Amino acid sequence: MVTGTEVLEGRVRDENGAAIAADLTARGVRVAGTVMVDDAIASITGAVRDALSAGVQLVVVTGGLGPTHDDRTMEAVADACSVPLQEDPGALALIRDAMSGVSVRASDATRDVAARKQALIPAGAISLPPPGTAPGAVLEDPGGVVVVLPGPPWECIASWHSAVGTAPIRALLGSGGAAAPIILRLAGVVESEFIEALDDPRWHNDSLEVGVCAKPGELEVVIRPDNAGARALEAHLDDRFPGAIFSRDGSGVEEVLGRALSARVETLVTAESCTGGIIGARITSVSGASAWYSGGVVSYDNAVKQRALGVPMEILTAHGAVSAECAAAMAEGVRGRLGATWGLSVTGIAGPGGGTPQKPVGLVYVGIAGPSGTETRELRLHGDRERVRQRAATLALHLLREAITG
Amino acid sequence: MVTGTEVLEGRVRDENGAAIAADLTARGVRVAGTVMVDDAIASITGAVRDALSAGVQLVVVTGGLGPTHDDRTMEAVADACSVPLQEDPGALALIRDAMSGVSVRASDATRDVAARKQALIPAGAISLPPPGTAPGAVLEDPGGVVVVLPGPPWECIASWHSAVGTAPIRALLGSGGAAAPIILRLAGVVESEFIEALDDPRWHNDSLEVGVCAKPGELEVVIRPDNAGARALEAHLDDRFPGAIFSRDGSGVEEVLGRALSARVETLVTAESCTGGIIGARITSVSGASAWYSGGVVSYDNAVKQRALGVPMEILTAHGAVSAECAAAMAEGVRGRLGATWGLSVTGIAGPGGGTPQKPVGLVYVGIAGPSGTETRELRLHGDRERVRQRAATLALHLLREAITG
Numbered sequence: 062m063v064t065g066t067e068v069l070e071g072r073v074r075d076e077n078g079a080a081i082a083a084d085l086t087a088r089g090v091r092v093a094g095t096v097m098v099d100d101a102i103a104s105i106t107g108a109v110r111d112a113l114s115a116g117v118q119l120v121v122v123t124g125g126l127g128p129t130h131d132d133r134t135m136e137a138v139a140d141a142c143s144v145p146l147q148e149d150p151g152a153l154a155l156i157r158d159a160m161s162g163v164s165v166r167a168s169d170a171t172r173d174v175a176a177r178k179q180a181l182i183p184a185g186a187i188s189l190p191p192p193g194t195a196p197g198a199v200l201e202d203p204g205g206v207v208v209v210l211p212g213p214p215w216e217c218i219a220s221w222h223s224a225v226g227t228a229p230i231r232a233l234l235g236s237g238g239a240a241a242p243i244i245l246r247l248a249g250v251v252e253s254e255f256i257e258a259l260d261d262p263r264w265h266n267d268s269l270e271v272g273v274c275a276k277p278g279e280l281e282v283v284i285r286p287d288n289a290g291a292r293a294l295e296a297h298l299d300d301r302f303p304g305a306i307f308s309r310d311g312s313g314v315e316e317v318l319g320r321a322l323s324a325r326v327e328t329l330v331t332a333e334s335c336t337g338g339i340i341g342a343r344i345t346s347v348s349g350a351s352a353w354y355s356g357g358v359v360s361y362d363n364a365v366k367q368r369a370l371g372v373p374m375e376i377l378t379a380h381g382a383v384s385a386e387c388a389a390a391m392a393e394g395v396r397g398r399l400g401a402t403w404g405l406s407v408t409g410i411a412g413p414g415g416g417t418p419q420k421p422v423g424l425v426y427v428g429i430a431g432p433s434g435t436e437t438r439e440l441r442l443h444g445d446r447e448r449v450r451q452r453a454a455t456l457a458l459h460l461l462r463e464a465i466t467g
Numbered sequence: 468m469v470t471g472t473e474v475l476e477g478r479v480r481d482e483n484g485a486a487i488a489a490d491l492t493a494r495g496v497r498v499a500g501t502v503m504v505d506d507a508i509a510s511i512t513g514a515v516r517d518a519l520s521a522g523v524q525l526v527v528v529t530g531g532l533g534p535t536h537d538d539r540t541m542e543a544v545a546d547a548c549s550v551p552l553q554e555d556p557g558a559l560a561l562i563r564d565a566m567s568g569v570s571v572r573a574s575d576a577t578r579d580v581a582a583r584k585q586a587l588i589p590a591g592a593i594s595l596p597p598p599g600t601a602p603g604a605v606l607e608d609p610g611g612v613v614v615v616l617p618g619p620p621w622e623c624i625a626s627w628h629s630a631v632g633t634a635p636i637r638a639l640l641g642s643g644g645a646a647a648p649i650i651l652r653l654a655g656v657v658e659s660e661f662i663e664a665l666d667d668p669r670w671h672n673d674s675l676e677v678g679v680c681a682k683p684g685e686l687e688v689v690i691r692p693d694n695a696g697a698r699a700l701e702a703h704l705d706d707r708f709p710g711a712i713f714s715r716d717g718s719g720v721e722e723v724l725g726r727a728l729s730a731r732v733e734t735l736v737t738a739e740s741c742t743g744g745i746i747g748a749r750i751t752s753v754s755g756a757s758a759w760y761s762g763g764v765v766s767y768d769n770a771v772k773q774r775a776l777g778v779p780m781e782i783l784t785a786h787g788a789v790s791a792e793c794a795a796a797m798a799e800g801v802r803g804r805l806g807a808t809w810g811l812s813v814t815g816i817a818g819p820g821g822g823t824p825q826k827p828v829g830l831v832y833v834g835i836a837g838p839s840g841t842e843t844r845e846l847r848l849h850g851d852r853e854r855v856r857q858r859a860a861t862l863a864l865h866l867l868r869e870a871i872t873g
Binding site: 065066067068069070071072073074075078079080081082083084086092094095096097098099100104108127128129130131171172175213214215218244252253255256257259260265271272273274275276281283311330331333335336337338339340341342344345346348349350351354355356357358359360361362364365368369398399400412413414443444445446447448450 | 471472473474475476477478479480481484485486487488489490492498500501502503504505506510514533534535536537577578581619620621624650658659661662663665666671677678679680681682687689717736737739741742743744745746747748750751752754755756757760761762763764765766767768770771774775804805806818819820849850851852853854856
């Protein structure tokens with residue numbers, strides 16, 4: 062249960078619900094639902110009561126533990142479980158300590174009011190050490206266990222890991238849950254091909270649940286439970302789509318690419334135009350990427366393509382910045398100038414403006430310069446600006462992965 | 468209502484629920500809740516029935532319109548509203564047309580089964596033109612209006628815009644809703660300061676609802692309804708935190724920065740180390756950014772800092788890559804080499820590895836080189852790798868905004 066009007070109204074993207082659901086799924090717990098409600102006390106109380114009366118064994122509530130008047134989640138949870146709020150002396154000491162390190166213009170009196178407000182947790186609950194200034198809580202109700210976590214994502218995740226160590230959650234996790242599912246990621250396979258591959262009575266039986274989700278350029282297949290039938294289906298997919306399964310452990314293409322490069326002691330540099338840094342940002346989200354990624358150039362402007370990558374003026378005037386020739390020159394230029402085994406480039410028209418009948422929005426060229434030469438690929442992508450950019454980045458990473466692993 | 472096990476279990480981030488909630492909020496509609504459920508037919512049917520019986524006037528359901536066996540949302544909605552499914556001839560023609568353009572390995576027979584499956588909508592519903600191959604639908608039930616949209620985000624948003632043009636939704640939107648709220652974004656103000664600023668009976672009355680949400684380096688304040696009292700509070704915040712409100716229309720710092728640079732006919736280049744391209748990616752998410760952003764260098768490796776930015780070896784050996792001196796040299800190097808009014812640089816330790824007692828994880832330097840010289844700023848950030856990176860990017864953009872606008 063994710064609380065907060067800012068999340069509910071779509072101004073802030075929820076990260077907590079997704080992260081906790083993924084962690085629970087990995088632990089073999091089936092997630093019954095995720096609910097977003099506003100921060101009104103009645104909304105939260107109602108949703109917690111509904112969940113407990115529906116027989117849910119664990120309710121995780123995030124957000125609304127701050128010091129402001131609209132942060133009333135602890136009060137709402139206490140109400141839902143019919144217990145009063147109580148000041149937790151241990152939590153209060155930790156909060157005061159945390160606040161003393163924060164330099165703010167607020168007065169001491171204001172700060173103390175805030176600390177005391179944040180130290181109130183439902184009577185009988187276990188308080189969790191606050192990663193920021195808001196302690197979470199774990200409360201055992203006759204209906205189930207209720208966990209309350211702070212809203213800021215890194216505080217929430219840190220508190221969740223504390224909560225998982227408490228006796229009530231340990232007992233729940235120990236008692237329940239099937240094994241984690243098999244998660245396969247496929248590149249270059251579309252949904253309708255996948256349906257055809259499943260068109261056999263072997264894969265349609267009650268003991269095998271197969272879910273498929275189309276992502277830009279990728280297909281994620283979740284098979285549960287992880288048994289002999291599931292493994293047979295995995296082998297069938299390997300057979301049917303040779304080389305398409307690029308991940309069997311939930312890792313993304315950036316991580317797979319990093320492992321392939323590390324194993325070969327090879328390095329990568331990038332030259333991005335329409336993606337503007339998305340590929341670099343995704344690669345460097347992988348911890349330790351510096352072992353195989355040196356950096357790159359965001360050549361948004363043609364002058365930067367010339368100056369920083371050495372793309373010849375003749376290519377830009379004869380073929381334009383969005384051309385196979387330019388993609389090749391960008392990939393070779395970044396590889397040569399920055400010095401790496403592989404140079405990856407992307408240039409295209411993300412829209413909404415800039416398209417022409419000859420070169421429409423969605424036209425993207427990927428260039429790959431490597432030890433045995435340079436290749437380019439033309440892509441024609443659909444959708445809005447952000448979709449074209451994200452998809453171009455994903456496909457470029459896959460094309461490079463294929464070039465590297467042969 | 469967001470359907471799909473992949474979203475529920477946190478493997479895929481929901482984009483649809485947030486986007487539609489934001490659009491509805493902007494149209495003055497109050498969002499009662501967002502629910503994520505798995506793709507089992509009973510889960511979807513139950514959730515639609517619950518919403519309609521709770522008096523919700525509009526239920527928007529996304530996902531599960533694909534051709535595979537686990538895509539059963541239309542069936543579930545039809546069940547919930549007690550109507551049968553019917554083949555929509557107009558939709559079928561549009562789907563066949565859309566499928567003919569897709570080159571897949573699937574056979575014609577498989578494709579036709581898929582087309583017929585996707586053309587089934589609840590009897591009496593209005594079908595929406597499919598942006599991909601799945602048509603959405605708008606169904607008027609005695610309990611309220613139910614809209615069904617495809618799951619892939621750009622198809623979902625495109626279909627939502629079609630849905631908004633249908634008579635049932637137009638009637639609902641015309642009849643309901645307060646005005647849009649005032650949304651203010653503040654930089655450099657922390658939550659406890661904000662509480663103190665609100666500590667006056669003028670701002671605590673039943674006719675004024677004030678929500679606050681802390682984001683990394685920013686505070687978002689939502690005041691509703693947009694009346695004289697709300698405008699007085701806005702003026703009070705301007706008074707109390709001079710210059711802190713950087714956005715009054717929901718736009719992000721990238722857009723505000725772009726407007727400031729465009730107005731001055733100035734340009735920007737970037738040099739990113741630990742952020743790895745996040746700043747470039749965020750800047751180029753703004754359509755038309757090429758007018759004021761030329762590009763930059765992702766100098767992840769020290770060799771790239773030297774080769775592409777001209778950072779002197781002496782700085783790297785004497786002060787290290789994570790130092791004010793290096794940030795200054797990066798900003799000046801990228802400004803000089805790529806040629807722009809402003810050069811913005813970020814170098815730091817995002818973690819989890821790489822920290823030392825002298826230079827811990829979270830230590831980040833921002834450099835700004837401009838027409839009147841270079842300045843640097845030291846930041847000490849908390850949280851995990853991605854939080855440090857995202858926060859460093861946000862703060863760098865704000866420091867630049869302040870440097871430009873004085």
